[in-house]
Amino acid sequence: MSTRSWRALTYGVPLAFLGLFFVYPLLAILDRGLRGDGDPPLDVLTDPVTREVVWFTVWQAFASTALTIAVAAPAAYVLGRYRFRGRSLVSAIVVVPFVLPTLVVALAFLAILPDNLERGWAPILVAHTFFNVAVVVRIVGTFWANLDPRVTEAAATLGASPAARAREIILPLLAPALAAAAAIVFLFSFTSFGIVLILGGPRYATIEAEIYNQAVRLFDLRSAAVLSIVQLVCVVAAIWVATRLERGLAVTGTLRAERDTLKRVRNRRDKLVVGVSLGGLGLFLGLPLAVLVERSLAVGGGHGFDAYEALTDRTSVLLAAPWEAIVNSVVYATAAAAIAVVVGGLAAFAVAGSRGSRGLDTLVLLPLGASAVMLGLGFLIAFDTAPIDFRAAPWIVPVAQALVAIPFVVRILVPTLRSIDPRLRDAAAVLGASPARVRREVDLPIVARGLAVAAGFAFAISLGEFGATVFLARPDRPTLPVAIFRFLGRPGELNLATAYALAVVLMTVTVVSVLLVERVRLRRGGWF
Amino acid sequence: MLRAEDVSVRFDGAAALQDASLEVGDGEVVTVLGPSGSGKTTLLRVIAGLQAADSGRVVLGNTDLGSTPPHRRGIGLVFQDHALFPHRDVEANVGFGLRMRGDADERVSSRTTELLELVGLAGFERRSVGSLSGGEQQRVALARALAPEPRVLLLDEPLGSLDRRLRDRLLEDLGRLFDELALTAVYVTHDQTEAFTLGDRVAVMRAGHVVQVASPDELWAHPIDADVARFLGLANIDGDEVIRPEAVTVRPSPAGNATIERAVRTGPLVRLRVALDDGRSLDAAVTAVAHPEPGDRVDVTIDPEGIVRLQ
Numbered sequence: 066m067s068t069r070s071w072r073a074l075t076y077g078v079p080l081a082f083l084g085l086f087f088v089y090p091l092l093a094i095l096d097r098g099l100r101g102d103g104d105p106p107l108d109v110l111t112d113p114v115t116r117e118v119v120w121f122t123v124w125q126a127f128a129s130t131a132l133t134i135a136v137a138a139p140a141a142y143v144l145g146r147y148r149f150r151g152r153s154l155v156s157a158i159v160v161v162p163f164v165l166p167t168l169v170v171a172l173a174f175l176a177i178l179p180d181n182l183e184r185g186w187a188p189i190l191v192a193h194t195f196f197n198v199a200v201v202v203r204i205v206g207t208f209w210a211n212l213d214p215r216v217t218e219a220a221a222t223l224g225a226s227p228a229a230r231a232r233e234i235i236l237p238l239l240a241p242a243l244a245a246a247a248a249i250v251f252l253f254s255f256t257s258f259g260i261v262l263i264l265g266g267p268r269y270a271t272i273e274a275e276i277y278n279q280a281v282r283l284f285d286l287r288s289a290a291v292l293s294i295v296q297l298v299c300v301v302a303a304i305w306v307a308t309r310l311e312r313g314l315a316v317t318g319t320l321r322a323e324r325d326t327l328k329r330v331r332n333r334r335d336k337l338v339v340g341v342s343l344g345g346l347g348l349f350l351g352l353p354l355a356v357l358v359e360r361s362l363a364v365g366g367g368h369g370f371d372a373y374e375a376l377t378d379r380t381s382v383l384l385a386a387p388w389e390a391i392v393n394s395v396v397y398a399t400a401a402a403a404i405a406v407v408v409g410g411l412a413a414f415a416v417a418g419s420r421g422s423r424g425l426d427t428l429v430l431l432p433l434g435a436s437a438v439m440l441g442l443g444f445l446i447a448f449d450t451a452p453i454d455f456r457a458a459p460w461i462v463p464v465a466q467a468l469v470a471i472p473f474v475v476r477i478l479v480p481t482l483r484s485i486d487p488r489l490r491d492a493a494a495v496l497g498a499s500p501a502r503v504r505r506e507v508d509l510p511i512v513a514r515g516l517a518v519a520a521g522f523a524f525a526i527s528l529g530e531f532g533a534t535v536f537l538a539r540p541d542r543p544t545l546p547v548a549i550f551r552f553l554g555r556p557g558e559l560n561l562a563t564a565y566a567l568a569v570v571l572m573t574v575t576v577v578s579v580l581l582v583e584r585v586r587l588r589r590g591g592w593f
Numbered sequence: 594m595l596r597a598e599d600v601s602v603r604f605d606g607a608a609a610l611q612d613a614s615l616e617v618g619d620g621e622v623v624t625v626l627g628p629s630g631s632g633k634t635t636l637l638r639v640i641a642g643l644q645a646a647d648s649g650r651v652v653l654g655n656t657d658l659g660s661t662p663p664h665r666r667g668i669g670l671v672f673q674d675h676a677l678f679p680h681r682d683v684e685a686n687v688g689f690g691l692r693m694r695g696d697a698d699e700r701v702s703s704r705t706t707e708l709l710e711l712v713g714l715a716g717f718e719r720r721s722v723g724s725l726s727g728g729e730q731q732r733v734a735l736a737r738a739l740a741p742e743p744r745v746l747l748l749d750e751p752l753g754s755l756d757r758r759l760r761d762r763l764l765e766d767l768g769r770l771f772d773e774l775a776l777t778a779v780y781v782t783h784d785q786t787e788a789f790t791l792g793d794r795v796a797v798m799r800a801g802h803v804v805q806v807a808s809p810d811e812l813w814a815h816p817i818d819a820d821v822a823r824f825l826g827l828a829n830i831d832g833d834e835v836i837r838p839e840a841v842t843v844r845p846s847p848a849g850n851a852t853i854e855r856a857v858r859t860g861p862l863v864r865l866r867v868a869l870d871d872g873r874s875l876d877a878a879v880t881a882v883a884h885p886e887p888g889d890r891v892d893v894t895i896d897p898e899g900i901v902r903l904q
Contacts, residue, residue, distance in 0.1 A: 213674075213676065215672050215674070215676040216676045216677075216678060216679070218641075218643050218663070218670075218672075218676070219670070219672055219676040219677075219678075219737075220664075220678070220689065220693075221642075221662070221663040221664045222641050222642075222643070222663050222664070222666075222668060222669060222670040222738070223664075223669075223689050223690035223693055223737065223738070223740075223741060224664045224665075224667075224690050224693035224694050224741060225664050225689070225693045226662075226664050226693075229664075229693060233689075234678060237680045238679070238680060329605075
């Protein structure tokens with residue numbers, strides 16, 4: 066393939082896919098929200114409910130971010146300063162909650178909380194912390210591990226006490242990593258959906274959850290569209306502020322390889338610091354999941370596999386037997402991962418090849434900020450009339466899930482592609498390889514591992530995808546998260562236990578796929 | 594003034610320092626010379642309090658520093674790659690130690706100006722450290738370490754990362770500064786020129802031990818063993834005798850008692866390797882523009898004054 070047709074392919078396929086399935090639905094939302102039924106959207110904007118929802122969305126996002134940083138700090142310190150057996154294993158395991166489906170996290174906290182406390186803002190904040198702690202631990206920990214410890218030692222020889230060193234040296238130097246991590250946590254908390262829907266009860270809703278309420282519960286697509294626009298504006302503003310903040314904080318210091326910066330665990334004090342930090346985090350992350358498993362086994366006064374046995378029975382809750390949801394989820398997620406890797410992979414080649422231009426880069430990352438619920442809503446509004454009435458098409462669910470996964474695929478692949486020494490390509494070319502041959506012999510083998518990792522993550526993300534899928538999954542073809550949500554909405558002990566059991570199944574499949582990915586990845590840097 | 598006594602440090606079972614001892618008098622500059630991996634930097638880190646010793650002690654004045662943390666020792670350290678604070682400008686770097694001891698702002702500012710003048714960087718206050726050249730960064734690191742008037746200044750290969758010409762200039766500046774301020778200093782290097790130029794005494798380290806401490810002249814005259822002699826560049830070692838290259842005189846002579854094997858100009862000097870007819874081979878140095886070529890017959894005489902017996 067010539068360089069020109071390769072370019073056409075790497076730009077054309079992602080642009081066509083994102084144009085049809087992302088930009089067009091987005092425009093449909095804008096059209097419905099701004100023009101709606103002929104009225105401007107002022108009534109929705111001035112509605113006190115809207116104001117309340119926006120206020121809650123903003124403050125809970127700030128509070129979740131602060132809490133996450135506080136909880137993650139000790140583990141980030143330990144990973145950033147110490148070398149010990151199992152360090153890379155710890156840094157792999159800590160990612161597990163981040164890739165867990167939000168519904169699993171929500172159910173874990175539903176399971177652990179006393180019945181009378183289960184709805185409200187506090188469990189939402191704690192669940193967000195549980196979900197996002199990996200972001201802070203990995204980004205800040207990795208950055209910390211690459212800071213030159215001698216800069217801090219220099220401060221010590223100049224008379225700075227440990228507290229002064231933390232305040233004057235370590236904190237300012239970590240600031241860019243902290244800001245980057247905080248921005249991501251803020252964004253995830255801001256657009257939180259499943260956790261808020263389940264733990265928030267009727268009183269607390271984020272914009273994301275309110276879009277769903279308006280569209281699905283009240284059938285008011287116009288209000289949902291207006292709220293989507295509000296959310297989009299907020300997210301874009303937040304990203305803009307975060308980018309400026311990060312640029313302002315950036316320091317060009319000397320970064321060093323981890324082997325030169327980490328210190329061994331030598332004495333009892335070191336052991337205590339490492340043990341308490343990691344043990345505390347392990348308890349925080351492990352306990353809710355353990356209780357979730359326990360609750361899925363609770364029947365009457367004792368324990369048993371009744372809820373799991375009930376997975377094979379058809380029930381009135383779904384138009385299918387619960388186990389079929391497992392099959393649906395795996396099939397959909399496999400298809401979604403395939404789409405995401407092809408489209409995202411081509412986009413990654415295009416982005417990595419064009420160092421200057423940020424257009425495509427921004428476009429492929431946008432679905433992340435536009436949020437899953439908006440994608441689902443957009444599909445509903447955009448694809449409702451012939452010839453593009455896709456709402457009942459079986460492939461619409463994997464396409465939506467792939468859109469959610471594509472930004473992650475691109476994020477994983479672009480750094481790998483850019484890290485290829487251009488001299489390798491030059492060397493191959495000088496030795497007589499055509500451009501297509503260079504891609505096959507040089508780029509592809511190096512990217513292969515990244516592709517495997519990207520496929521695994523795309524699979525895990527699609528498996529747990531809830532925000533878009535809940536709009537699009539047909540009643541007789543529920544995915545696991547959708548089935549869990551349906552069971553949760555019905556009264557009765559067995560329905561609750563079935564929801565817990567399905568959550569355990571979903572958790573297990575996700576964790577297994579992510580750990581397989583981490584095995585491929587373990588010896589490499591980066592955090593995604 | 595400063596004494597390190599029988600200091601030992603082990604890393605993962607391997608000894609980095611073994612019973613290393615070093616004494617520095619008031620106002621004295623001791624240079625520590627040794628190949629990389631000989632434990633020089635570890636010794637400095639133990640003195641600064643950045644590395645705990647497994648045994649031995651460090652005494653400053655009459656106080657055993659024991660477990661005194663680094664920020665209460667009053668010992669300054671100039672790091673190998675400068676370790677400047679990348680998020681602070683030049684003034685804030687130099688003034689850091691003054692601020693830590695609680696000096697008032699005007700005092701910090703005036704003393705910073707004074708020090709920047711001292712190291713030849715007047716007017717650099719507002720510059721970011723990232724915009725400085727290697728030599729300028731080194732001067733800032735020195736000013737920063739000197740600012741809080743440490744009782745002892747430690748320098749860890751401060752010129753190691755600089756090119757040769759810059760190094761020669763800074764070496765001269767450093768020597769003048771040490772004299773002017775009557776500093777008590779320990780200067781670690783693997784470079785013989787630096788060690789001999791700056792040190793009132795030179796301590797030679799090898800494999801975690803301090804093997805010899807002597808003035809530059811004394812060290813040159815009486816290396817303690819063959820390894821030290823070889824490390825100092827004395828190549829003609831014959832049993833327990835060392836023959837200095839400059840004690841070997843080479844005169845062209847067709848009769849002669851030796852043949853030139855190799856001749857290499859290294860600058861002002863031409864290094865010769867001669868094979869004596871009795872089977873020995875010797876290194877010699879000549880300063881002439883014209884010099885014998887390989888294969889030439891020469892007459893070699895050895896000045897008995899230039900023969901050193903190892904102790």
